[in-house]
Amino acid sequence: MPCYKRNRPPSKRQLRDKKRTVVKPVRPRDPNVHGLLSYSHAAQHLIFDENWTxxxxxxxxxxxxxxLTSRLIYNKHExxxxxxxxxQTSERLKEECMNGRLKLQKISVGNNAHEIRNMLNNHSSLQRLYQRMPIHLVADNINQSTFVMRKERDRLQARLEQLKQKLNDLLIERSIVENRIKYENEFVLEEELVSRMLLKKIENSTVRFRAIKTINTTYKxxxxxxxxxxxxxxxILSSLDDDIAEQTHMIKYIIYLGLPAISNFKVLNKEFRRLEEKSRVDYAAKVKLLADLRKPRVFVPTKDLQDIVGDSRKDRYLRExxxxxxxxxxxxxIEKIIKELKFTTLCSQAKEIYLRAKTQMENNKNLTxxxxxxxxxxxxxxxxLKYSGVLEGVLLNNLSEEEVNRLEYIRSLKATLTSDKAFQQTSVDHIRNRANAYVMLRVSLWNLVEILRHIDHSPFMIRRAYPNSYLKLPFLKFELFDMFAVNPPLYEEDVDKIMHLLKRKLYKLMKGYEKLAEANNREPISxxxxxxxxxxxxxRLSYMDTQGTEGDMKVVDYDDGKVYLSVPSRKQIKTLSAKVVEEAKAHEEL
Structure with missing residues (x-):
């Protein structure tokens, strides 16, 4: 075995395979290709077994x-x-995950399904979609889903406003053109006058521009x-400068030489002016003197004399x-003017036309x-006025939903206020009608309570405030020697409380009588x-009898001044009073 295989630690799969024994399936091999048990090998080695057939x-x-078949079936079932x-395990885990997610969502967000259903009352599909989602996420989701639609709506709305404005401008222009076409022969528009003035100004400006252009070209x-x-x-300029300097020196030299002559000329000129003025005045005086000498003497009457002589007019004696x-x-x-007017209007060949008749046609045209x-x-x-009436009707009747709700709310408030006022008025009338009865009942109850004051009533205990602790000895109770008058408690105004108090006092009183009757072996309360x-x-019967006897009293005449015999008369009263006074005086003297 190689070293790398020998030193490698066993894997997890190998360890798992060692723990469990896996039986591999056995498949029969073809005898012709078998290594040890093939036909050729068996025939070569001559293996025979009587028990193996x-x-x-x-x-x-x-x-x-x-x-092998049973093994396959078993593996299949396994x-x-x-x-x-x-x-089943995956379904259970999925269900647990879903329940946990729902619980976590309810804990973190809360159950907003009812609130979302109320908010989306008219959108059932949105209710089912967002019933498990928080409210802020619902708003974000709706905003995201409707972003494109809102953007398109805003664009179309802006385009609609632009088209409305354009339509309004076109309608105004159309109405202006129609008015111009309709009234072009009636009056001249201000715009035409302004346009003519502007055209004239443009022509003048064009002429000026051409002149300025020509002048500019000339200057160029x-x-x-x-x-x-x-x-x-x-x-040339240098020579001119020299000439100017030379002429300046020449002028200065001439002025220097002519200054004495100029001063002498001024003096002589002033003297000449004075002599000329003097001679002119003398000449005028001489001429006037000669004219006076040549004029003959004539007598001129005064104004008073003219008044006396009188006026020589022809109409002196006319009474006007x-x-x-x-x-x-x-x-x-005026008669002369009328004659001229008749002549000018009636003659066939008029040469003069009166001013008013001349301008009458133009005045008639202007008046028309x-x-x-x-x-x-x-x-x-x-x-x-018609348009304003129509718009007023539209504005009055075209109420929005909020305005209708507000009017309904105002109407309901008015109805509630009317009902409250009616209830208040009925309550006040009820109290006024029964006020006297309540007062009488309260007074009678107060009398009964006053009668039963000392029943079921603890006496007032007054504790004295001693100046020091030495006076609080058991045998030195000085408050026993002083008497105090205490004001009675205030009457209760509530009738219900007074009735309860009175019932309790009567109950205690009757209980006390029962105990006394039982203690003394007397008769029962019944x-x-x-x-x-x-x-x-x-x-009651005796009172009625006395009333009857009083009714049967004898009646006397009214002339005597007495009605009943038991009542003393005036004389008897006087005598009795005099007797009482005398007895009082006698008693004082003693």
Missing amino acids: PSSITEQYTFINSL KETLVSRLH KMVQVLLQDEIFYEP TKSMVELRKELQR QKIQFDLMSREMLRNK SFREKYHKRFLST
């Missing part, structure tokens, strides 16, 4: 075949049993020429006021156009009850 070999082979046992050519002639400008004269002149002017505009605006206002009833009836 071909029939015995056949029998042995038959036994071996039956043994394998089936093993498979069934393993199947000038700059080009100047750049070409740049070499000739430097000597100033306002009447103005009205007459205005009437003449204004009337049409007013009718259009009125029609538009009527349409707007006999006392019968005696009480007899006495009560006797008192």
Whole structure:
């Protein structure tokens, strides 16, 4: 045996095979190919056995075949049993795993099947799908599964909004075009005026642009020429600079030489102006004097004298006021205008047309156009009112589910409030109707409780607070010598409690009477009850008899002032009172 095989430790499979003995199946080999028992080998070695015949070999082979068959059947049954046992074990383990998973899920998450069923009330398939899943995982799963649909829905919704906006713009443009086609002969649109102004501005801008372009081209050519002639400008400018400097020196020299003459010229000019003004004034005075000497003398009457002489007008003696004269002149002017108007309108060849008649056609046209505009605006206002009415009806009647629920909730609250108010009112009426009876019952019960105050009642114990512990001696009880008055307890207001207290007191009282009757060997309580009833009836009968006797009293005349004989009259009362007063005085004197 090789070393690596000898030193290798046995494997687990080898150890397991050693523990259990496995019988391998035996199959008969063909005699022609057998190593030791083949026909050729047996014939060569001449092996003979009288007890071993071909029939015995056949029998042995038959036994071996039956043994192998039973072995195969046994292996088959063993394998089936093993498979069934393993199947049962796997089913049991699977069930345990499933139950454990469900328990773990219930412990970690909780039983949310009912809540999920309520949330997914309208989706039965989703209820079955998510009934064993936590709520947060349900939301995530639904979000993941509906992501593509929501994305497509958002895209389509955005596209719908765009198309709606585009449709609205197209409808507005269409209405504008229809209005323009309909009213193109009625009035000029503001857009047309603006477009004309803009076109005019564009034309003017084009002209200006061309002029500016031409000027720019000219300046460019000038700059080009100047750049070409740049070499000739430097000597010219230098010579001009020298000339300017020379002329400056010359001017300064001339000014220096002419300053005295200029100052003298200013003085002479001022003197000349003064003499000229003086001569002009003298000349004017002389001319005025000569004119006065040449004018003849004329007598001019005063204003008062003119008033005395009077006015030489023709209409001096007409009885018209100033306002009447103005009205007459205005009437003449109007008559003249009417005559001219008649002449111009009635003649066949009119040369002058009055201003109002001349502009009347244009005014009529403008008035017709204004009337049409007013009718259009009125029609538009009527349409707007109709549209607003329709929209108002739609908004009032097109309520959402939330609004309907809110209105239903408000209606139910109002009904509940009405029922509560009715119940409150009935309760208040009930209390008011029975308040007097409750008061009388409570007062009567208080009287009974006051009568039975000392029954089943422990006396009040008042403990004195001593200043020190030495006064708490057993033979020095100073509180026994002092009497204290204690206020009675407050009356109970609850009728139920008063009734219970009264029943308990009466029960104790009757029990006490029974004990006394038994102790004194008296009659039972029933006999006392019968005696009480007899006495009560006797008192009642006597009271009724007294009432009858009072009813049978004699009646006297009312003139005497007395109705009943037992009642003293006024005189008797006076005499009795005087007698009482005299007795009191006599008693005081003694």
